[in-house]
Amino acid sequence: MAITEARPVARPEPFGRRLLSWLTTTDHKRIGILYIINSLAFFVIAGIFALLMRTELARPGQQLLSPRAYDQVFTEHGTLMIFLFIFPMLAAFGNYLVPLQIGALDMAFPRINALSFWLLPVGGLTVLSGFLVKGGAGASGWTAFAPLSVQGGAGMDLWILGIVIVGVSSILGAINFIVTILRMRAPGMTMFRMPIFCWGVLTTSLLVALAAPVLTAAMVMLFADRHLGTVFFDASRGGSPLLYQNTFWFFGHPEVYILILTAWAIVSEILPVFSGKPLFGYRGVVLAFLMIATLSFTVWAHHMFVTGAVELPFFSATTEMISIPTGVLFFNWLATLWKGKLRFEPPMMFALGFIGLFLVGGIDGVWQAAPAMDFALHDTYWVVAHIHYVLFGGTVFGIMAGLFFWFPKITGRYLSRKLGIWQFWVQFVGFNLTFFPMHILGLRGMPRRVADYAANRGWTGLNTLETVGAYIIAISMVLFFVNVFVSLRKPREAPDDAWGTSNSLEWATSSPPPPHNFDRLPEVHSLRPVRDLRLAAQGLAGEEGSS
Amino acid sequence: MSATDLQVDERAVRRTSSPVMGMVLFVAGEAMFFAAFFAGYFQFRSQAKVWPPASVGTPEISIPAVLTAILVTSSIVLQLGLRAVARGRVATFERLLLLTILLGVCFLALQAYDYSQLTFGIKGGIYPSLFYVMTGLHMAHVVGGVVLLSVVGAQTLTGQISQRHHEPVEAAAIYWHFVDIVWLGLFTVYYVAVPR
Ligand code: HEM
Ligand SMILES: [Cu+2]
Numbered sequence: 090m091a092i093t094e095a096r097p098v099a100r101p102e103p104f105g106r107r108l109l110s111w112l113t114t115t116d117h118k119r120i121g122i123l124y125i126i127n128s129l130a131f132f133v134i135a136g137i138f139a140l141l142m143r144t145e146l147a148r149p150g151q152q153l154l155s156p157r158a159y160d161q162v163f164t165e166h167g168t169l170m171i172f173l174f175i176f177p178m179l180a181a182f183g184n185y186l187v188p189l190q191i192g193a194l195d196m197a198f199p200r201i202n203a204l205s206f207w208l209l210p211v212g213g214l215t216v217l218s219g220f221l222v223k224g225g226a227g228a229s230g231w232t233a234f235a236p237l238s239v240q241g242g243a244g245m246d247l248w249i250l251g252i253v254i255v256g257v258s259s260i261l262g263a264i265n266f267i268v269t270i271l272r273m274r275a276p277g278m279t280m281f282r283m284p285i286f287c288w289g290v291l292t293t294s295l296l297v298a299l300a301a302p303v304l305t306a307a308m309v310m311l312f313a314d315r316h317l318g319t320v321f322f323d324a325s326r327g328g329s330p331l332l333y334q335n336t337f338w339f340f341g342h343p344e345v346y347i348l349i350l351t352a353w354a355i356v357s358e359i360l361p362v363f364s365g366k367p368l369f370g371y372r373g374v375v376l377a378f379l380m381i382a383t384l385s386f387t388v389w390a391h392h393m394f395v396t397g398a399v400e401l402p403f404f405s406a407t408t409e410m411i412s413i414p415t416g417v418l419f420f421n422w423l424a425t426l427w428k429g430k431l432r433f434e435p436p437m438m439f440a441l442g443f444i445g446l447f448l449v450g451g452i453d454g455v456w457q458a459a460p461a462m463d464f465a466l467h468d469t470y471w472v473v474a475h476i477h478y479v480l481f482g483g484t485v486f487g488i489m490a491g492l493f494f495w496f497p498k499i500t501g502r503y504l505s506r507k508l509g510i511w512q513f514w515v516q517f518v519g520f521n522l523t524f525f526p527m528h529i530l531g532l533r534g535m536p537r538r539v540a541d542y543a544a545n546r547g548w549t550g551l552n553t554l555e556t557v558g559a560y561i562i563a564i565s566m567v568l569f570f571v572n573v574f575v576s577l578r579k580p581r582e583a584p585d586d587a588w589g590t591s592n593s594l595e596w597a598t599s600s601p602p603p604p605h606n607f608d609r610l611p612e613v614h615s616l617r618p619v620r621d622l623r624l625a626a627q628g629l630a631g632e633e634g635s636s
Numbered sequence: 637m638s639a640t641d642l643q644v645d646e647r648a649v650r651r652t653s654s655p656v657m658g659m660v661l662f663v664a665g666e667a668m669f670f671a672a673f674f675a676g677y678f679q680f681r682s683q684a685k686v687w688p689p690a691s692v693g694t695p696e697i698s699i700p701a702v703l704t705a706i707l708v709t710s711s712i713v714l715q716l717g718l719r720a721v722a723r724g725r726v727a728t729f730e731r732l733l734l735l736t737i738l739l740g741v742c743f744l745a746l747q748a749y750d751y752s753q754l755t756f757g758i759k760g761g762i763y764p765s766l767f768y769v770m771t772g773l774h775m776a777h778v779v780g781g782v783v784l785l786s787v788v789g790a791q792t793l794t795g796q797i798s799q800r801h802h803e804p805v806e807a808a809a810i811y812w813h814f815v816d817i818v819w820l821g822l823f824t825v826y827y828v829a830v831p832r
Binding site: 197263265267268300305306307309310313317319326327332335 | 654657658661662664665666668669670671672673675676679680758759761762763764765766768769773
C-alpha cells in the first residue's frame, strides 16, 4: 500500500540551518515533536521536585526543605505537571496525529499552531523563574486559592502571568484542533468514520476552548486584587474567597477531564490494534466522551463540599452521574479485549496498566463524591492518592502507551520491547508502592501539603515506603530515556504499518511521514481504512463489512 | 487499491482554513470569560442590601446611553460594510469600515471622559472592583477590535480583500458584534437595571 513513494535520502543540511528550520517550522509533525520534547523536559523538572518532596517526607523532622521551600516545590510540581507536562503532552499527540489520521496536509492554522507551541516554554519558564526572585516562587498550590494567593511576593505574579500565557496557548491550540477536525477531513471520512483518538481531541478541545477562559478570568481578578486594590476575594471588604474557588473550579473540573480524555482516546486506539478486533461500541465511546464533557461543567463544587456554602445533594448527584458514562468506557474496553488475539507489546502493557490503575482512581473519586465521606477525606493524603491514580496511573500510563505505540511512526524506529516491558513492570510496582499507601495515610488523617509530620502519629513507615516507591518510579523513567536514546541510534526499519494490525490513516503513509503527509490520499470507506487496504492487498476486498 | 490521485497543492486549496469558524470558537471562549465576571456580579448583587452601595450612588446614565448608541450604530455600519463587500462593492466597504473604526475610537474617547467624571475609585469596595474591572476589560476588547478592524483595513488597501475573499471581514465583524453585545450586558446591569 504505497500511499507514499520512496524518495532518495537528502544530504543532511548544516546544523545551523537545520536548527533554524526547526525553530521556524509550521509543520504539524515537527511542532508535535517540539511539544513532546518540551513536555518531557518539564516532566523531568517536575519529577525532580517530586523526589525532593518525597525525600523530605521519608522521615519526620526537617532534613532537606524548609516549610517555605516545600510549599514552593509542591506548588511548582503540581503546576508544571498539569499545565506543562500532561496537557501539552496530550496536545503533542494531537498535533502529530490529527492531520495524519484525518488525511489532511496540516493543521487549519499552521502559524497559530507554531505560536501555541512557543508560548508554552515561555509560560513555563515564567512560572519557574519565580525561584529566582525575592520571596521565591508561587507557593499557593496549583489551585492558588485566595486569600493565600493574594499575599505572596513577585513569584506569585510570575506564576499568574505564566498561567495566563499557557492558557492562551491552549485556547489557540484548541480552536486549531476543532477547526482542523471539522473542516479538513479527507473525502469519505465522515464524523463517525473518524478515529476515536480524533474524537478525544475534539472533545478535549471543546472543553479547553470553553473552560480555559474562565481560569484566565480568575487570574485577572487575582491580579487585580494583588495590584489594583480591588477586593474580589477579600471578605473583610465585601468580597469573597468563595468567588475564587467557584471560578477556579468551574474551570478546574473540566480541566481534569481535559487531562484524561485524550488518554482515554489513546487507549481506545491501542486496545483494538493489539486485540485484533475493532473497538467495541465505537459510537458508545463517542457518546460517553460527549456526555462526560457536558457533565463536567456541572460538578465543580464537589471540590468545595467542606466550605459549607454549596448545594451538597446537587453536586454530589451530578458527580456520581459521571460514573455512568465512565462505566460505559470500561465496559467497552473490556469488551474490546474479550476473546481477542492479545499481543503483549509495550503499548498494550501500558494500556492495560492504565485500565487497572485508572479504575482505582475512579473508585476513589466516587467515594469522595459522597459529601459525608469527603468531609473526612478532603485535604488529606487520600485526595493525593486519587489525583495520582487518575493522573499518573491513568494519564501518564496512557501517554507512555501512546509514546511506545507511535514512536515507530514518528521516528521510523521501534523502542526496545525488552526495555519497554521492564519499564512497565518497574513503573507499575513503583507507582503502587508510592501512591497506594496514601489512601491509608489519608484515612489515618495525614493532611496533604505539609512539609513534616510528628513521629508519634504512626505515619512514618508508610511514608518511608512511599519514598522508596518514588525512587523506583524514577528508575523506570531512566529506563525510558535510555530506551529512547538507544533506539534513536538504530537504523530506520519500521514499515508503514508498524504493528501490522493498525486501522487508522497515519499507518498508511511512510514512517516517518513525508513533510506533506501523503502523496496520494486513500479514499475512506470505513472506520478502519488501513485495514481495508491491508485486506484489499490480500485479495479479500468486498468481504469486509464497514464497521 | 483505492486511492484518489490528488496534487498536494490542490488539496491545500480544496479545503481552505476557516477564519470564521475559528473566530466563532474564540468568541465562545470570550463569552465564558465575561460570564465569569457577570456571575460574580450577580452573586454579590444578590447578597447586597443596597445596590449600588450608598457610597457610589445611582450612576449617571446619559453618557453611557450615548456610548451604547455609538457601539450599536457601529455594528450596523460594519454589517452594511460586510454586505457591500460580499456583493463586490469594495469601495463602499472601505468607507463603512473606516466609519466603524472611527465610531470605535469615539467610544473609547467618550468612555475615558466618563471615567474621569466618576466620583468613586477602584479601591472603594466590591462594587467599584466589579465596575472598573468589567468595564475596563470591555474597553480593552474595544481596543482589540479597533486594532483588528484596522488590520482588515490594511488588508483591504493592499488588495487582499475582495468579493471572493472576504472571510477576514466576516471574522472581524463577529468579534465586533460580540464586543457590542458585552457592552449591552454591562449597560443593562450597571445603568438600566438599577433602582432609580
Ligand atoms: C469518576 C470520576 C471522578 C470522581 C467522582 C471524582 C471526584 C473528585 C472529588 C469529589 C474531588 C474532591 C476531593 C476533595 O478535595 O476533597 C476530586 C479531586 C480531584 N480529582 Fe477527581 N474525580 C473523578 C475523576 C478524576 C479524573 C479523571 C481526574 C483527572 C484526570 C481527577 C483529578 C482530580 C484532581 C487533580 C483532584 C484534586 C484537586 C486538588 O488539588 O484539590 N479526578 N475528585
Ligand atoms: Cu472535580
